[in-house]
Amino acid sequence: MFGGIDLMSARFVRHSFAPHSHDELMIGVMHAGVKSFRCGSARAYAAPGDLVVVNPGEMHTGERERGRELAYAALYVPASAVASMLARSRGDGPIIEKTVIDDPDLWHWFDQAQGLAMAGLDTAGAEEAMICGISLLFERYGSSQLIQTEASCPKAVDRAVEFLHARACDHISLEDASRASGVGLFHLIRLFQKHLGLTPYSYLTQVRIAKSRQLLRLGEPVAQVALDVGFADQAHFTKRFKQFTGTTPALYARSMQ
Numbered sequence: 001m002f003g004g005i006d007l008m009s010a011r012f013v014r015h016s017f018a019p020h021s022h023d024e025l026m027i028g029v030m031h032a033g034v035k036s037f038r039c040g041s042a043r044a045y046a047a048p049g050d051l052v053v054v055n056p057g058e059m060h061t062g063e064r065e066r067g068r069e070l071a072y073a074a075l076y077v078p079a080s081a082v083a084s085m086l087a088r089s090r091g092d093g094p095i096i097e098k099t100v101i102d103d104p105d106l107w108h109w110f111d112q113a114q115g116l117a118m119a120g121l122d123t124a125g126a127e128e129a130m131i132c133g134i135s136l137l138f139e140r141y142g143s144s145q146l147i148q149t150e151a152s153c154p155k156a157v158d159r160a161v162e163f164l165h166a167r168a169c170d171h172i173s174l175e176d177a178s179r180a181s182g183v184g185l186f187h188l189i190r191l192f193q194k195h196l197g198l199t200p201y202s203y204l205t206q207v208r209i210a211k212s213r214q215l216l217r218l219g220e221p222v223a224q225v226a227l228d229v230g231f232a233d234q235a236h237f238t239k240r241f242k243q244f245t246g247t248t249p250a251l252y253a254r255s256m257q
Contacts, residue, residue: 004078016061020061034046128174131185209240216253
């Protein structure tokens with residue numbers, strides 16, 4: 001994944017982790033079973049829908065407490081990636097003050113980031129979900145409050161919008177849009193939300209769907225349209241098209257005949 005972030009999908013019944021630590025921030029996205037673990041001197045429990053967050057260097061264990069199996073996704077985020085996503089210096093060193101977090105908003109972002117990245121279908125979507133998750137995690141549970149520095153900056157938004165329209169059908173990342181805008185990724189997402197009411201990835205998807213509708217009206221096959229407008233495959237394209245239009249590309253194409 002971008003920024004040196006490692007991903008793992010774990011599923012086990014009997015395995016127990018010996019005490020260990022990580023150099024990275026570890027975020028566990030719980031899916032099934034109840035996890036029991038020690039972090040420092042305290043024992044904690046995490047259930048499906050929870051996040052387990054272990055700061056760099058914290059000693060911890062892990063084992064199944066209840067349920068037929070323990071299933072979760074783990075994301076390992078280096079300090080340099082955290083600093084980049086938060087648009088702050090690496091030396092600031094904020095930590096997360098809760099080990100088990102029950103927060104549906106955060107769980108959604110990290111689950112989406114891991115799912116998209118593991119599927120390898122949507123780099124920009126995974127990237128944006130990860131940035132939104134990290135920024136929200138530190139806003140709500142960080143040891144020091146994030147200072148938002150975005151001023152009114154419509155020129156950066158305009159540059160990003162122009163880039164997204166010009167390159168919408170290519171396989172681009174949010175880092176590409178960030179470079180085109182002249183501001184960092186975290187700042188760019190904030191500016192889009194402030195000035196346009198949606199994220200850069202949502203805007204990119206909107207542009208792609210608009211282009212796909214033009215091609216479908218011209219009679220181009222759905223599978224070819226998916227590739228032409230930048231989607232990895234027809235299934236992913238169909239899912240996004242229906243989210244934005246309420247119908248499938250095939251039904252839309254037939255209605256235009």
